[in-house]
Each structure stands twice: as C-alpha cells, then as structure tokens.
Amino acid sequence: MLVLTKMAKKTLDLTLRILIKRYLNYIEIEKNYSNWTSVKYTHYLKTFRAWFEKHYAQEYIEKLTPEMVRRYRMYLVKYENSLGNKLSPTSQAYYVIALRAFLKFCRKKGIKTLAPDKVELPKAEDKRIKFLDRDQVERLLMSPDTSKIAGLRDRAILEVLFSTGLRVSELAKLDVDRIDLKTKEFGVVGKGRKARVVFLSDRSCAWVERYLSARSDMYRPLWIRFLRNDEIDPALSSEKLRLTVRSIQRIVEKYRRLAGLPVRISPHVLRHSFATTLLQNGADLRSVQEMLGHKNVATTQVYTHVTNPHLKEVHKKYLG
Secondary structure (H helix, E strand, O other), X not given: OOOOOHHHHHHHXXXXXXXXXXXXXXXXXXXXXXXXXXXXXXXXXXXHHHHHHHHOOXXXXXXXXXXXXXXXXXXXXXXXXXXXXXXXXXXXXXXXXXXXXXHHHXXXXXXXXXXXXXXXXXXXXOOOOOOOOHHHHHHHHOOOOOOOHHHHHHHHHXXXXXXXXXXXXXHHOOEHHHOEOOOOEEEEEOHHHOEEEEEOOHHHHHHHHHHHHHOOOOOOEOOEOOOOOOOOOOOOOHHHHEOOXXXXXXXXXXXXXXXXXXXXXXXHHHHHHHHHHHHHOOOOHHHHHHHHOOOOHHHHHHHHHHHHHHHHHHHHHHHO
C-alpha cells in the first residue's frame, strides 16, 4: 500500500487547482447552480488562482491573509483585457464574491484559511434595476415574424419570459412534456434546488400552443434551433438542438433592435419587467418573491424603488 508523507498529503489536498475543482463540482452537483453561473465562477476563480500562484507560488490557500486579498483587489482595479477595457466596480465585486464563496467552502471542509467575512467587497455601482414599461414590452413581443416556425418559437419565448419571470437558465432547460397547457402551469427547480410552480398567462399559453402545433418532431427540448428554411438538422441529437442560454440572449437582443427600444436588454430585464408589473398592479412582495423563486424576501425588496412612485400616485388619487 502506498503511504503518503504528511507533506505529500498536504500538496494533494491544498493545491488551489484541486480545491477549486472540488468547489466547482460542489456548486454544480450539490448547490445546483446553473451552467452559466458555473462557467462564470470557473473564470473568476481561475483568475484568482493565476494571480495567487504567480505571486505566492510556494504558499497554500491556508496562508491567505487580508493583505494578500487587498493586493488581489488592487490587481482587479488595474486589470485590463486585450482591448484595454477595465473591470467595472460591479464586475470586480463578482470576482471577490466568488473568492468569498470559495473560502467559505474551504472552511466548511476543515481547511483553516482566511475567514470569508475578512474579505471586503468593493463598493457596488449605484444602478437602478432596468425594466420595460408595458408599452415597450408590447413592442418587443410583437416583433417576431410569426409566419415562420422560428418566429413562432421566438414569440413564445418572449411571452413565456415576461409572463413567468423565469431565469434564462430555467427557460433553456424546459422540455415539451413538462409544460401543461391545460392547467397553464409547470414546475421548475431554480437556484439552490428551490422548487416552485410557474404560471403561464392565457396569451403566453396560446403562443406556446401555436408553436408546438407547428412542430412535427418528437424532440424533447421545448426550444430547439431551426435551419434557415425552418427545417431541423437531422444530424443533431435532441440535446444538440436545444437552444442555449446564449442563444436565447441573442434572440432577445435581436428583437430589442427590431422593436426600436433604445437600450440593450437581456432575458433578465424581462424578469425584472415581470416583477415590476406585478408590484405596480398591487401584488404583494411575498407573492412576487415566491413567483421569482427568491430564497429571501430581502432579494425581492430591490424592486421597492419601483413601487414607491406607484404608491405615491395611489395616495394622491385618493387623498389629493
């Protein structure tokens, strides 16, 4: 039997490469993070690893100090990509948040490294949530050419995003057999394996039905890619045909341009628009929290800046 020395065991257990790999497996399998989130965390932590190993080649993560973290943050502030673009304060915060989460994982596994709360986050930019008003939403929804099956698919995607508030990763994973068009509802498992019921509006349900009626295939994914002639590539498997998160993001941006909306939007903007529309029309915060799949109501409270002006209008209407 091979007997490892204490130093050899330490080398195997505490190298950043191994620990980061274990953490990424953890968030994918146990935390059920989306593929997109896993990809971003991989990038953030590989950036930290490259920096750490360059400056502290002989050290292990258990030797991390607040001073080292301060130097890493300075590196992020000064960092420029190949085009000369710097990281925004918000982007810098994502890198540091990933580091804190990684350190929390290490301590959970019994590795005595720097406490996560010793890692201060950069001050975030003061940004208001971007959302569309109802007129802008309607212009966006009406943009696809529904005389073609790809246009029917895109119209259904936009309608479902707005009527459900789904995260784009949740939308991309949907399968045909999971959508109940009779009850107009279905279940999803979101961040942290939190399950919730999602409801379709009458209109979104009608567009999904039209889209599925136009499909003659038996493929499992709800959203699939089509060739220019509206046919399906027979060489691709079911999963290869599934639209990716990035594909859906491109679809939303395509119709944003066609609708003539002045600012770039993403599927998440439609999620924001879903939440703000509900709140502006009198929905309570707890209900919106459940529909969005937020673990804590504090996350949903970020939308209160939208409801405050609405409450002022109500007050003025009834009390003058």
